Structure formats: structure tokens, C-alpha cells
Amino acid sequence: MKTFYSKQDVLNRLKEAYNIQKDTDLAGLLGISKSTLSNWVSRDSLDYDKVFSKCEHINIDWLLTGRGSMLKSEGVPLMGDKEGGKEEVLPEINYEYKGAPYYNVDFIGGFDLVLNDQTRNPDYYINFAPYNKEGVIWCNITGHSMEPELNNGDFIVMKEMHSPIQYLPAGEIYGIITEDYRTVKRIRMADQKGFVRLIPTNKSPEYAEQEIPVEMIRKVYAVLGSMHRLF
Known part of the structure; x- marks a missing residue:
């Protein structure tokens, strides 16, 4: 990651x-x-x-x-300090379309049903140079199945992938959207043809690996990074 x-x-x-x-x-x-x-x-x-x-x-x-x-x-200059003419390095929020959009949408570190679907309009934008790129978005992660890599309440930054899932790099962390839930897991192809295996980081017994058919998946996002809420 x-x-x-x-x-x-x-x-x-x-x-x-x-x-x-x-x-x-x-x-x-x-x-x-x-x-x-x-x-x-x-x-x-x-x-x-x-x-x-x-x-x-x-x-x-x-x-x-x-x-x-x-x-x-x-x-x-610190974050928000414009003096000195230096480029700010830390992320900052704005409402002026600068940076990548933040959507108040939860990707679950688990397999819970997700009811909020506020995907049309971003709440604001996060201006952070490494991720100010076309197709990149910010969302939330809730739950504990991906800890300690991704923590409950973190922001996650993601980019939608358009290649067939079987051709994506195995073992990386992805955001998965089906008709019923949004989840974040590591992915690899399953032994059963036409299925993928979703793998949590947390090794607690309550967070088990799960295989789902590829046809269930509507969208796949590569998780590029995460951060605690600094603002």
C-alpha cells in the first residue's frame, strides 16, 4: 500500500x-x-x-x-500560513474546487450493509498535491477489519480502476462496491473460477476472509493512502 x-x-x-x-x-x-x-x-x-x-x-x-x-x-510556514511563498505540504480543506473531492461516504472495514449513499455532491475538497489528480476521491473508512493499516474514522484516498478485476495487481488494498455494501479489503483471485477473495488485515477471528463472485462487484477503487483527520 x-x-x-x-x-x-x-x-x-x-x-x-x-x-x-x-x-x-x-x-x-x-x-x-x-x-x-x-x-x-x-x-x-x-x-x-x-x-x-x-x-x-x-x-x-x-x-x-x-x-x-x-x-x-x-x-x-505551517499549514495555512501563506507567508514565505512556499508551497504548503500538509492537506487543507476548501470549497473552491481545489484538490480532490471529499464525499461523506463510508467504506466499511467489514461486510456491514451501508445505507448512506451521498455520492452525487462532495462535502468539500482536500488540497494535497500528491493526490490532486483526475479521478481521485476522498471518502471515510469505518470499522476495524483493516487495522492497523487503516483505522476506524480515517480518510482514505482512492482512484477508480477500469481494468477487469482479474488483471489488477493482487494483494493490494481496494475499495469494493456491490449492490448491497461498500468494503475495503486486500484482494486476490480465488481458487474457484469467477470469484475473488477479500482479505482483512485484522487477524482477529471475527474478521474472516470471504469469497464473492466477480459479477457482484459494481466498482473497484485502488486505495492510494490514508490519514487521520488532521482538521
């Missing part, structure tokens, strides 16, 4: 900001166990609330991308 930025690099920059060398010390700074930190790294999934809570004087742009100065006090 493609993400906005390397999560390992984010942790390395946090170490740099605090002059920390050991993962044990970083875990202590964040108030978590070393095993939890190891899980973050191995699964490429961070708790950004905890990370950002230690960034009062750190330039978030630098933390996420490595660009600009480390500290806010060094005059680097």
Missing part, C-alpha cells in the same frame, strides 16, 4: 528532534511499550495522536516530509 510518507522516517525524525538514539527511549517518550513501537514499525502504522502530542515545537511539515526546518520557531 502506498502511503503519504514513510512512517519509519517520521519516527527517525522524531528521534532526531529529541536527540534520541534508542527505540527504547523513543517508546518512553511516546508513553508506549517497546513492543508496541516495534508493531508500529513492522506494520507501518503509527498512532499519530501520540506522535503529534510530542511536537509542540516541531514543524509538522518537516516531521512528515523532511522538508524545511525542524522547529516551528525557525520561520517555516
